Amino acid sequence: MARRRNERLAELLEEAGWSRAQAASAFNRVAQENKLLDYTSIGRSHVSMWVGGTEPSGAAPAILCQALSRRLKRAITPDELGFASPHSPAQGTLDWDVDPLIVLTDLGRIDLDADRRKLIGGAVYSVAPLTLPGERWWQAMTQASQRTTPRQQQVGRGDVTMVEELTVAFSRMDQQRGGGHGRTAVVQYLHSDVADFLQGKFPSDQVRRDMFSAAGELAYLSAWMAFDNAEHAVAQRYFVLAAKLAARADNPPLVGHILRAMAHQALDLGFFKESLELSTASLEGQRYAAATPRERALLGVVHARGLATNGQQQAAAQSLLKAEDDLASARDGIHEPHRTFFFSGAALAHETACTLRDCGDRGGAIRQFRQSIRTRGAAFRRTHAVTLGYLGATQIANRSVEEACATWSGLLDAMEEGIYSGRARQAVYDVRKLLSPYRHRGIPVVAELDARAASYLARVD
Structure with missing residues (x-):
């Protein structure tokens, strides 16, 4: 019996403005980002078969839906296309x-477990958990921990301090080397010692809440490192876990910090509507009101980016000004949580540049990216590389090809010093892609940089 043509898929591909080859390219890009190497060789013939009625197998429906969701800037589900949702034990x-x-x-x-880890790696970043539960859920999470039957292990203030100090050390390493370096050690500690602490006996409710906060920060760090290394499905699971632990701790500013990170990930992956909803939620109630000035500023700039990508330019500008005021009010004597240590004037300039870029102000974005690069300290090499990548991309979009090449040369210098970051590595892929229109124009700096980028990617892939 002849298969029935998938008219809905054909309509969405037409709406996206994609040929079959372009759709296959977008599919492979999403599969690569999610480390689904078995799905990175899809060609135009596969897409033609899907349109013709053949159903994609395994994780392919979710990958295709994510690619379409990014392009169309709204959530496309397997059900909408008549596909069976991929089964994932995770x-x-x-x-x-x-x-x-x-x-x-x-x-x-x-x-x-190396083999079981494929269960997470075989999943795809999902739009479903980006819809947050209602207020009753958050209240119930806080109350649930008070009913937990503890084990016999005694857990004290010193144990909380130890978790906090190790989180600080891992966090500084992440800023230096990127999320691809040392995450296994973070995960090991979280799932052994810290998991046991959470089920121990506490001398007071304050110590219990502080331990759940410390565990939430460590789970958040594991998520952020996975996100930075382009392991998006893994990161999403740890972000949700971190938010739950922070809710158990009754720590609204930490919840806001985690929701802000989830918004950042959604933004980078093209889920603009969901990103704005998450960043809006990060600012609600005590998540913003009880936060310190530096953390308020961080929440505000990610919200500004979400507003910009959703076409709300005036609101984005207002959010940026408020974030600037919040950061300006940070001063000695205010105890800031360590998780905000990276957010300085240089980080604010970086996020401001991204917002201006998304508002269409390339000149303003270039000035802010340069400001960020000039003022960032040596302890933040990973973000420095990401900023260089973004600056070069904005310069070449502004037709400043040689300036972009000079900027990207600095990016490659940074990467060759031992940065393990999927986001920074993606910037090098983007170098080759953005240089392709100029590759055969006989521009020496283009040829030299393109060859250098290709050599670097051949070594790390």
Whole structure:
């Protein structure tokens, strides 16, 4: 019996303005980002078969839907295309209603086993968990921890301090080398010692809440490192876990910090509507009101970026001004949480530049990117590389090809010093892509940089 043509898929490809080859290229890019190497060789013939009625297998429906969602800037689901949703044993960890201690145990069993880890790697970043639960859920999470039956292990203030200090050390390493360096050690500690602490006996409710906060920050760091290394499905699971632990701790500013990071990830992956919803939620109530000035500024600039990508330029400008005021009010004597240590004037300039770029102000974006590069300290090499990549991309979009090449030369210098970051590595892929229109024009700096980028990627891929 002849297969029935998938008219809905054909309509969406037409709406996206994609040929079959372009759709295949977008599909392969999403598969590569999610480390789904078995799905990175899709060609135009595969897309033609799907339009013709053949259903994609395995994780392919989710990959295709994510590619279309990014292009069309709205959520496209497998159900909408008549595809069966891919089964993933790790999918349950995204359920907001699953107890965080159960999630922590399940993620540990998977993430620390090379074979089982493929269960997470075989999943795709999903739009479903970006819809946050209602206020009653957050209240219930705070109350649930008070009903937990503890084990016999005694957990004290010194244990909390130890988790906090190790998180600080891992966080500084992440800023220096990128999320691809040392995350296994973070995960190991989280799933062994810290998981046991969370089920121990506490001398007071304050110590209990502080331990859950410390665990939430470490889970957040694991998520951020995975996000930075382009392991997006893994990162998403740890972000949700971190938010649950922060809710158990009754720590609204930490919840806001995590939602801000989830918004950042959604923004980078092209889920603009969902990103704005998450960044808006990060500013609600005590998440912003109880936060310190530096953290308020961080929440504000990510919100500004979300507004910009959703076409709300005036609101984005207002959000930037408010973030500037918040950061200006940070001063000695105000105890800031360590998780904000990286957010300085240089980081504000970087995020401001991204916002201006997304508003169409390339000149303003270039000035802010340069300001960020000039003022960032040596302790933040990973973000420095990312900023150089973004600056070069903005310069070449502004037809300043030789300036872009000079900027990207600095990016490659930074990467060759040992940065393990998927975001920074993606910037090098973008170098080759953005240089392609100029590759055969006989411009010496283009040829030299293109060859250097190709050599670097051949070594690291």
